[in-house]
Amino acid sequence: MPRRRRPSFGGRRRSRRGARPRLPAVPRRSVPLGRRAPAVDARTAPVPRRPARTAVRARREPRRRGVLLPVNFFLDDPDLVATFDRGVPWERVVRLTEGPEADVAETVATWREMLAVAGRYIGTEVASRARAVDAIGVVRDDGRIEMNEPLKANLKGLADLGLIGLPLPREYGGSGLPFTLSAFVIEMLARACPSTMVQFAFYTAPAAMIVRYGTEEQKRRYVPRLARGEIIGAVAMTEPQAGSDVGKVATEATERDGCWTLNGRKQFISAGNGDLVIVLARAVRGSRGLDGLGLFIADRADGNYVVERAEHKFTIRGSPTCALMFDGTKAEPLGRPGDGWHGILSFMNESRVGVGIQGLGIGTAALAAASAYAAERRQMDRPIREHPMVAEMLLDMETSVAGLRALVVEAALLQDTILTRPDAPERHRLRELTPLIKWYGAEEMIRVCRLALQIHGGYGVVTEYDVERHMRDSLILPIYEGTSQIQALMAVRDLMRAILQRPTGLLRGGPSAALAGARFPGAVGRDLAAGRAALIRTLRGLMAGLVRRGGIGLLRGSRQPTDAELAPFLLHAERITETLAHLHVARALAEASARIAEHRPLAARAALRARLVAERNRLTIAAGDGGVFARIARWRSAQR
Template sequence: MPYTSPAQDIYFTLSHVLDFKSVQGTDRFADATDETTRAILTEAARLCDDVLAPLNRAGDTHPARLENGIVRTSPGFSDGYRAIAVGGWVGIASSPEFGGMGLPLTLATAVNDMMAGACLSLQLNPLMTQGQIEALEKHASDTLKELYLPKLISGEWNGTMNLTEPQAGSDVGALTTKATPNDDGTYAITGQKIYISWGDNDFTGNVCHLVLARLPDAAPGTKGISLFMVPKWLPNADGTAGAANALRVVSLEHKTGLHGSPTAVMSYEGATGWLVGAPHAGMAAMFTMMNNARLGVGTQGIGVAEGAFQKALAYAQDRQQGRAKIVEHADVRRMLATMKAETFAARAIALDCAISLDMATATADPAATARAAFLTPIAKAFGTETGISVSNLGIQVHGGMGYIEETGASQYLRDVRVTAIYEGTNGIQAMDLVGRKLMDEGEAAFALLEEIETATEKARASLPDLADPVWQAAETLREATEALLARDPASRMGASVPYLMGFASVLGGHYHLAAALSGDASRTRLAQFYISHLLPKHAGDLARAHVADDVLMSLTAENLATP
């Protein structure tokens, strides 16, 4: 079954569900007209469907491998990457000053969605580069910008992010990689990093590593961390790649999925690096890249959900069971409807988050910045959880054939599973939501609730049966938010994941209601299904926001180990 990029669905969401017109109305993004948006989506869809999607299975069955210190990538990946680079897709939202298109992040997010659905293993490469580009644009010296940005934006070079060490995962402050000053203004970087996505390849001219390390006078914890650019090949005076740097790929991880994406253990052995940003301010620069990646990773989950749904739908329409195709069976219909409805909700959340980021960039409006910050952990966590749950349902739709590798149904689940873990686990996203993101006394949360309730009030005139449940869900969410705010932040953590998921469910109802208002019969029926069958989940999730953590935290390790 060929993959078909959801370009039309994305355009519909931007045009009828979300306020992308506000982005188009800014001076910064005035070139992102409807005509340009359609052209971008159409061309990106052609790339995904014709070039990238055929590589997805090859990446799974012929993994990247390390041979004599050289990473050999999966068959066809070199040509696929070259098509991405030549098309300018790496730098779609990057500064025109260094060769980028300068288009809204919203369009880059839409393109990444389609690429992830086509071939997640390969899409991860430009996604990491895009995050690095943003970090350099905001924090690097002019010299580093002029050298690295044109090559990263063009796709001639690619970028990575090096945080994790064997003893320092989510606790980044525990890292021990050292940065010793050299006499020429560079630094000697020594240490080991693990889980480095696309730590090396055989198709770009250089691999540019952003590495967190400690200077000799660094304070303990995250306050003592600095960020360094450490390229695989040291640049010559003319900017071309020169001599090999003192770094190497020790090994590639043997993973559950994403076999086409080489995940490296990196060793830095006095490698030459250049400081990015101020000394001891590495976390601020790295969080720029991580926040970009969090939206990007949420989008990966959505793309995979789309691919899994399409495969399951095609199978259900073809598979005969008794007198009918299995698509006619109620439970199969329930699963397919759930897959499509949840994917739409997750996609709308991610695109809405991107719109807020674009508005913050274009207008410097603090409200847009706060809105984007609040939506980011929801987009990441809900997008990836949707990818996992939809891919799991896809296997179930296939029945026994879904458990057979040759059908390809299980690859979606194996590939997407890690997205709930990297760039900050979904539990960390939820803790961020009820912790830092509610430090404004709930102002950003309540502003979103006002948007939802205002929209439902207007919708009551034409679609009262759909509008009323969404309005009531928003009120339940308001009460849960008030309950959390009344508690000490430390006591909110046990409710953090259900609160995030409950918030996402209510947002999903809001977006489905907006889709139904377009008058499209299929959209209306899908909204009816979501609001009647899936939205009610929010009540159970949000009920836990009223429960203190006492019972949860009273469960000791001994209690849990008791037979």
């Protein structure tokens, strides 16, 4: 009999009955903070969630002042537990990451136990510090820029639990766990405190890039310390003149006698005040656009570069967003100078799914707050959730959150597959889903937060309640890692490429294989088919316009369309993306509801909504551009 591999957590192999994950210092029952051992530093102590001034309190709020009640963001969230228990094909994940001989049941049980431990720490300690993290913001002390103490305490707790290096390889000090599992932790963290989640991501993001592109020496030097949370890094692309237009990056990397130096400025760099930064710079003199870029690692030690400032902002306030200045900064190439765009693109695509998961966490927080509030707040002699308009809002939010989660699970699984087999065909499916998850995770979760705020009435804008913070935090989602408009352009350019390669697809199920193959019984199937048909009609209309402008040669593939020919199509990129995202969310939820029966009513709702969104966008697009191009022409002529 071949020996079965045991599951592992925290970098070491453990059996279920043997060594346990490091347990968090979370009280087993409610304990007054003052009596906890070891003594708690007042600056880092979790702030007990205060009971609201009115009679209305969230269900999970502590009933006594100064008492921290344990809350578990995994075990106390029925949808998250159902997703773990029934929504993930764990056997596939275990085989992918632990090998064919792994004991699936034992591994999954250990992973579940790990999430319960993480959920308890995150739900109790991280969540209770979130207000303080937000209120204090970034510490600016005599020129030094630092994370605030509650945020540092969160990260220390996560490091103590061995949660920092979850997806990093075991040989470099990580836990080597699948992304599908990390996604649960990221979601819970984003629900508890999005600033903490962002900082948490900047241990693994630079480490993963070093693992992928670095030399053996670089991996040994940086990755184990990042995986243990001893140092934190940043990834710097954006410059004052180069935001969405990455091709305008001007920071220069120059080599002399085998040593590289950087000169230039970076803007809006998350965790830019950390210990190192991976910089996208122009490595080939005279190169333009996306060619000739390179990735470089620069250590911050000895004032190697200057952290000029941290921006004052109203969203993810705890996470330092820094302006950096490089002036003769010593740096080492990460990978081949000149291949930088390729490297940064794979980082961005993974981060985009990460931002979608962040949206999921924030949306979950907003939904939980609104559900609790609507159950307790009474107006006109009944809980407000019994007023149909409020009930509809809650149902709508629940559908969006569960739908996004179903799509995230699908993407995480694809991610795990291509991490082990980079050439797997799943690459194309992940490429299709990535901008949709980022777009929906941002735009739809902002809508969810907005509804949560509305459900709170006047209390929604009062800082004593958390929904105003969820609203503020959600507003970063459509901006970083590529704005919503850039996601839409990516999604629609790929779609158009697929249509131009195989125009006959528009006569059948459309250019998306996943949507074309989706078949479900009953109303879900009918609504999805109607939504898909509306999308195909829209695309046919847009393609007909493109061919009118550019000639039939475009369909024969004899040439690519020019920017001017594409413009009327791309004007509607966000509408098409919205339709695509809703269709995929409904499809993913319908597929998940085969295993999670509770999702069936939500899947039906998502399918109907997708159909209505598709129809609305079809009508809007068919109605024409409403004078946009005339306005642009006027601006241009006024400038001449």
